[in-house]
Amino acid sequence: MSYRLRTTVVLRILATVPLLMCPSLAAAQTSGLVAAYAFNETSGTTALDASGNGNNGVLTNGPLFVVGKNSNGVRLDGVNDYVNLSNPASLRLTGSMTLSAWINSSAFPVDDAAIISKRQSSETGYQLDTTIDRGPRTIGFKITNGSGNNVIRYGATAMQTNTWYHVAGVYDATNRTMAVYLNQTWS
Numbered sequence: 001m002s003y004r005l006r007t008t009v010v011l012r013i014l015a016t017v018p019l020l021m022c023p024s025l026a027a028a029q030t031s032g033l034v035a036a037y038a039f040n041e042t043s044g045t046t047a048l049d050a051s052g053n054g055n056n057g058v059l060t061n062g063p064l065f066v067v068g069k070n071s072n073g074v075r076l077d078g079v080n081d082y083v084n085l086s087n088p089a090s091l092r093l094t095g096s097m098t099l100s101a102w103i104n105s106s107a108f109p110v111d112d113a114a115i116i117s118k119r120q121s122s123e124t125g126y127q128l129d130t131t132i133d134r135g136p137r138t139i140g141f142k143i144t145n146g147s148g149n150n151v152i153r154y155g156a157t158a159m160q161t162n163t164w165y166h167v168a169g170v171y172d173a174t175n176r177t178m179a180v181y182l183n184q185t186w187s
């Protein structure tokens with residue numbers, strides 16, 4: 001199955017520290033913009049982090065900088081390409097967070113297509129993706145609760161190939177709510 005995903009402009013990861021909930025978890029979380037990638041580079045394998053946190057990404061297994069939504073973006077081959085953000089403390093989000101990106105998929109894979117993911121084979125951690133978990137291809141936003149179980153919010157709108165979308169997932173730890181937005185509209 002061929003699958004290509006272009007992610008461009010600002011892939012933003014925002015974290016805010018909840019003041020009242022889960023102090024033991026919140027204590028370690030950096031607040032504010034923790035990583036942002038414009039992917040406006042033209043060559044090489046470094047994607048600069050515009051947040052000031054130094055979380056530069058490393059293009060891994062062959063992604064290319066190509067024309068994207070706003071100036072350049074990064075093209076992923078859908079086979080094994082990704083941008084490696086490593087595992088810095090500022091991205092180990094356990095509290096409130098906003099994940100967002102511009103994406104354009106030339107084809108969809110048979111299963112989930114991760115956009116921003118801090119998940120491993122154990123399927124714990126956060127992930128913003130497009131998914132067919134509920135039939136049509138929609139946004140999926142997944143986090144793990146204190147018991148190690150998935151908590152997932154899906155978008156309601158079926159997504160198409162070869163279309164630019166702004167996608168976002170928001171987790172509000174204080175109010176214990178999750179929301180996803182497609183083109184800045186609640187979905």
Ligand SMILES: [Ca+2]
Pocket residue numbers: 008009010038039040068069070071072073
């Ligand atoms: Ca860009």
Ligand SMILES: [Ca+2]
Pocket residue numbers: 061062063077079080081
């Ligand atoms: Ca590759």
